[in-house]
Every structure is written in C-alpha cells, then in structure tokens.
Amino acid sequence: MFAERVLSGMRPTGSLHLGHYHGVLKNWVRLQAEYPCFFFVADWHALTTHYETPDVIEQSVWDMVVDWLAAGVDPNQSTLFIQSKVPEHAELFLLLSMGTPLGWLERVPTYKDQIEKLKEKDLQTYGFLGYPLLQAADILIYRAQFVPVGEDQVPHVEMTREVARRFNYLYGREPGFEEKALEAVKKLGSKRAKMYAELRVAYQERGDDEALEQAKALLQEAQSLSMGDRERLFGFLEGARKIILPEPQALLTSASRMPGIDGQKMSKSYGNTISIRETPEEVTRSIRTMPTDPARVRRTDPGDPARCPVWQLHAVYSSEETKQWVEKECKSAGIGCLECKQPVIDAILLEQQPMFERAQMYLDDPSLLRSIIADGSDKARKVAQETMREVREAMGLAYD
Numbered sequence: 231m232f233a234e235r236v237l238s239g240m241r242p243t244g245s246l247h248l249g250h251y252h253g254v255l256k257n258w259v260r261l262q263a264e265y266p267c268f269f270f271v272a273d274w275h276a277l278t279t280h281y282e283t284p285d286v287i288e289q290s291v292w293d294m295v296v297d298w299l300a301a302g303v304d305p306n307q308s309t310l311f312i313q314s315k316v317p318e319h320a321e322l323f324l325l326l327s328m329g330t331p332l333g334w335l336e337r338v339p340t341y342k343d344q345i346e347k348l349k350e351k352d353l354q355t356y357g358f359l360g361y362p363l364l365q366a367a368d369i370l371i372y373r374a375q376f377v378p379v380g381e382d383q384v385p386h387v388e389m390t391r392e393v394a395r396r397f398n399y400l401y402g403r404e405p406g407f408e409e410k411a412l413e414a415v416k417k418l419g420s421k422r423a424k425m426y427a428e429l430r431v432a433y434q435e436r437g438d439d440e441a442l443e444q445a446k447a448l449l450q451e452a453q454s455l456s457m458g459d460r461e462r463l464f465g466f467l468e469g470a471r472k473i474i475l476p477e478p479q480a481l482l483t484s485a486s487r488m489p490g491i492d493g494q495k496m497s498k499s500y501g502n503t504i505s506i507r508e509t510p511e512e513v514t515r516s517i518r519t520m521p522t523d524p525a526r527v528r529r530t531d532p533g534d535p536a537r538c539p540v541w542q543l544h545a546v547y548s549s550e551e552t553k554q555w556v557e558k559e560c561k562s563a564g565i566g567c568l569e570c571k572q573p574v575i576d577a578i579l580l581e582q583q584p585m586f587e588r589a590q591m592y593l594d595d596p597s598l599l600r601s602i603i604a605d606g607s608d609k610a611r612k613v614a615q616e617t618m619r620e621v622r623e624a625m626g627l628a629y630d
C-alpha cells in the first residue's frame with residue numbers, strides 16, 4: 231500500500247562486526263536493489279539505553295555509516311539518514327503516545343527481557359518503556375510497507391500495526407467521507423472505476439481477500455489520484471475510514487548463524503566478535519587462537535568437526551569441497567588445526583577486502599560522508615513532513 235518502501239534502522243552503540251554484516255547488512259544490500267529503502271541511524275534509540283553515556287554515540291554514528299557503506303549499502307540506491315535529523319519522528323511519537331495503551335508497551339516481550347539482561351543499567355525509564363512506540367513512529371512516518379526484522383522483532387511490527395489501526399480508526403473519520411470516496415472512484419477512469427467497485431463488493435460481501443489485494447494493487451498503479459483520494463479509496467475498500475497510516479508488514483530475515491570466535495553467536499556482549507574493518511593481522515591472530523575440538527589435544531589425535539567452533543565458520547565461509555576436506559582430514563588427524571583454519575582466514579580477508587576499499591574513500595574525505603547523510607536526511611524529512619501534514623490535519627491540529 232502506498233509506496234513500496236522498506237524501512238530499517240540500527241542503533242549506533244559501537245563498531246559493527248561480521249555478525250551484523252551477515253545478519254543485517256547483506257540483506258540491506260539485497261533489498262536496496264529491489265525496493266526504495268530508507269536506512270537510518272537510530273541515535274535516539276541509542277539514548278534509551280545510553281542516556282548516561284551519550285558521548286559514545288556521535289563517533290559510533292559515523293563509524294557505523296562507514297561500515298554500512300563499506301558493506302555495500304549504496305547511497306545512490308538507498309536513502310541513508312540520522313533519526314534525530316528528522317525531528318518529525320519525535321512529533322509523531324508524541325501524538326501516537328496520546329492514544330497508546332500502556333499495556334501494549336509493557337507487553338512487548340523484549341521490554342522485560344532487556345531490563346533483565348541489562349541489569350547494570352537503570353532502564354525503568356519513560357523513554358525505555360516508550361521505545362517500541364518510537365519505533366512505530368519511525369516506521370509509520372515513512373508509511374513503509376516492509377520492515378526487515380528477525381524473529382524477536384516481529385512483536386514490534388505487530389504493535390506498529392495495532393498503533394496504525396487505532397490511529398486510522400480514531401482519526402480517519404472524515405465528514406462526507408462516502409461522497410468524497412465516490413467522487414474519487416470516478417477519477418480512476420471508467421474501466422478502473424468499474425473494476426474497483428466490483429472488487430470492493432467481492433471483498434465486502436463475500437470476504438474475498440484476493441479481491442482486496444487486487445483492488446489495492448489497482449489503486450497502487452493508478453496515477454490519476456491525489457494522495458488524499460488514494461487514502462480514501464484504500465479506506466473505502468475495507469470500511470468507512472481513511473487510511474492515513476498504512477500497516478507495515480514484517481519481512482522476516484532468516485536468523486544469522488554467524489558464530490563468534492568462541493563458537494557462540496557473534497555478539498559484542500560475548501566479546502567474541504570480528505569487526506567489519508578489523509585489520510588482517512588481528513583477524514589472523516583471532517582465528518589462529520580460536521579454540522578447537524577440546525578432545526584434540528595433540529596433532530596426532532583425531533578430531534570431530536561437530537565439536538569444533540572453527541567448523542561453524544567453515545559452514546559460513548567454505549565451499550563443499552573444503553568442508554569435505556576438513557571432515558576427512560580432521561577425523562583422520564591428516565591436518566593440523568592451523569592448517570584447517572587457514573581457508574577460513576583467507577575467506578574472511580577476501581570478504582573484507584572490498585569493504586576496506588570502499589571505507590577508505592570516506593575515511594580519506596569525511597565530507598563525503600557528511601553530505602550523504604545531509605542529502606538522505608533532507609530526502610527523508612520531506613517524506614516525513616508530508617505524512618505529518620496529514621496527521622496534524624486528521625487530528626485537528628492544522629491551524630493554517
């Protein structure tokens with residue numbers, strides 16, 4: 231519905247590692263070729279947990295954007311911006327907060343989880359409780375259709391859908407809605423108008439979901455409609471209200487199986503990461519000192535890849551042929567562990583090489599980075615302002 235837009239953000243709380251690359255950034259690179267993508271640095275979100283140490287945020291913001299670009303996120307294809315450069319996010323967050331039941335926020339599974347996990351921080355704050363609603367505002371302000379998320383974030387998208395539904399229900403009422411909608415139908419042109427009317431009846435009288443989808447697609451393609459009329463006709467399909475904030479869909483990304491250098495999932499909190507721009511010397515050292523099958527004490531002891539963290543890296547990086555070689559030679563003690571680790575080291579260094587090259591351009595000339603973010607923030611802000619204009623109008627706050 232509306233523009234086929236993808237929205238995704240990341241909190242700037244330290245340099246990115248290969249887990250981020252395999253889990254998120256590779257997916258962004260794929261998505262940017264398929265959809266208009268808006269990727270943002272969630273600096274306000276970082277403050278929900280780092281409000282006592284905001285000094286780490288600014289440098290992390292720039293480091294993170296360099297990491298994105300290094301990973302292949304292309305500013306010519308996607309819009310990259312910083313959340314706080316688009317203050318309309320905060321305005322929508324505030325307006326949505328008026329009608330959002332507290333229970334919706336307290337129910338978000340990650341809320342209690344994070345308070346439990348980050349015990350060293352006092353997260354019993356208004357900002358932390360509200361962060362899923364800020365996320366909802368981040369998404370809804372761009373009327374994004376798709377939000378790429380991992381399994382654990384699906385409840386956030388669900389809540390965003392509830393927030394949008396409630397907003398449209400409360401504020402999508404419009405005096406003379408039906409007459410305006412019928413006028414808008416005529417603007418579709420006679421052939422399309424007839425089709426729209428038939429599909430609407432098929433959905434409303436027979437609950438034909440396919441007809442609903444076809445009608446939405448028809449509206450999506452119709453060039454002749456103003457934004458307001460399009461919203462009316464989307465709303466008219468399902469009821470008697472305008473759809474001002476469309477409900478986004480979660481685009482489920484498969485969980486990244488990127489292991490860290492100790493075999494657990496790669497994560498900053500486990501201290502087992504390889505950063506995206508880690509030097510080749512450091513990568514080599516980290517992999518060479520990685521633990522292996524604990525039963526393989528001497529070179530002559532046969533090992534078992536299933537019990538070895540290095541094997542999990544082979545699963546990410548190695549060809550079938552290399553994996554067969556490892557299986558065979560490990561179990562027969564035909565190779566030593568350092569020999570086995572070398573193809574992994576080579577593969578990581580190869581993966582990083584273009585990333586270093588891309589990053590260098592921005593490190594040499596940081597003004598390039600600043601201008602990418604300034605342009606992206608301007609572009610994002612225009613879209614956000616358009617949404618806010620309609621939101622204010624719907625809520626009776628348009629005083630011009």
Ligand code: SF4
Pocket residue numbers: 522523526533534535538539540541556559560561565566567568570571
């Ligand atoms: S040979 Fe490879 S798979 Fe086998 S224990 Fe050593 S590092 Fe692990």
